[in-house]
Amino acid sequence: MADGTGTATARLTGVGVGPGDPELLTLGATSVLRSADRVVAPTTDAATPGRAESIVTTALPGLAVDRLVFDMSPDSSGGAQAREASHRAAAERLLPWLANGEHVAFVTLGDPHIYSTFPSLLRALRGLGWRGEAATVPGITAFQALAAATGTVLLDGTESLSLVTALDGVELVEQALEDPGRAVVVYKGGRHLTAIAELLARHDRLDGAVFGERLGLDDERVAPLSEAGEGPASYLATVVVPPAGRARKDP
Numbered sequence: 001m002a003d004g005t006g007t008a009t010a011r012l013t014g015v016g017v018g019p020g021d022p023e024l025l026t027l028g029a030t031s032v033l034r035s036a037d038r039v040v041a042p043t044t045d046a047a048t049p050g051r052a053e054s055i056v057t058t059a060l061p062g063l064a065v066d067r068l069v070f071d072m073s074p075d076s077s078g079g080a081q082a083r084e085a086s087h088r089a090a091a092e093r094l095l096p097w098l099a100n101g102e103h104v105a106f107v108t109l110g111d112p113h114i115y116s117t118f119p120s121l122l123r124a125l126r127g128l129g130w131r132g133e134a135a136t137v138p139g140i141t142a143f144q145a146l147a148a149a150t151g152t153v154l155l156d157g158t159e160s161l162s163l164v165t166a167l168d169g170v171e172l173v174e175q176a177l178e179d180p181g182r183a184v185v186v187y188k189g190g191r192h193l194t195a196i197a198e199l200l201a202r203h204d205r206l207d208g209a210v211f212g213e214r215l216g217l218d219d220e221r222v223a224p225l226s227e228a229g230e231g232p233a234s235y236l237a238t239v240v241v242p243p244a245g246r247a248r249k250d251p
């Protein structure tokens, strides 16, 4: 099967593994992970499994996983260059496996097309001249898991949704709140949780807003945002704000 060119049989599949609970790994994801020649997972430290690796090895005990180290420094601390260099280094590690004709599965938290390292890795591979086949398996997102855990109807009828980030502050959340009929999901806002709650209160949107931290993990926290408490939450925190005029429904 190995042809040495990396173009005939080699494949790269980005596999979404859900937010944390191994039960949310899809049958499609499981099937690709079982059949791939190699499973690789992102981590920030080669000695420690990343979240996506922990999910798949819990669901599929004994699964062998190769770790790829990624730099996750935010733009605000000059991280763009370091991140790009780490994407290239990861791509360089994948190349010999792909050139050997392997089907490589790259696991990623949630869905591979939503704030995931997978597209950057693929771009880096293309930049290195790899022309093989790439595909993705969709995954359940953190906001879907939070909506399910809290019984929050995210959208109904013709309502629409803004998915924004709040890594460096609440500006994008404030913009999204300009349309009261729009649901808002906030990712990467753990550090600014108190500011997000205050902003929602000012816009009369705190009622019905829910918060989920480390969803699907042992120390998961799920609560109405108004009861999340003062102070920051972890990076793995999500806020769901339904459109105005709707209250949170019981699960």
Ligand SMILES: C[S@@+](CC[C@H](N)C(=O)[O-])C[C@H]1O[C@@H](n2cnc3c(N)ncnc32)[C@H](O)[C@@H]1O
Pocket: 019, 020, 108, 109, 110, 111, 112, 113, 114, 115, 116, 140, 141, 142, 143, 186, 187, 188, 189, 212, 213, 214, 215, 216, 217, 235, 236, 237, 238
């Ligand atoms: C880099 S993005 C990854 C998003 C992921 N690809 C998805 O489809 O949900 C990281 C953000 O996703 C959210 N997130 C991912 N997993 C989560 C979890 N287990 N609990 C709460 N939020 C989570 C958080 O907002 C976190 O800051």
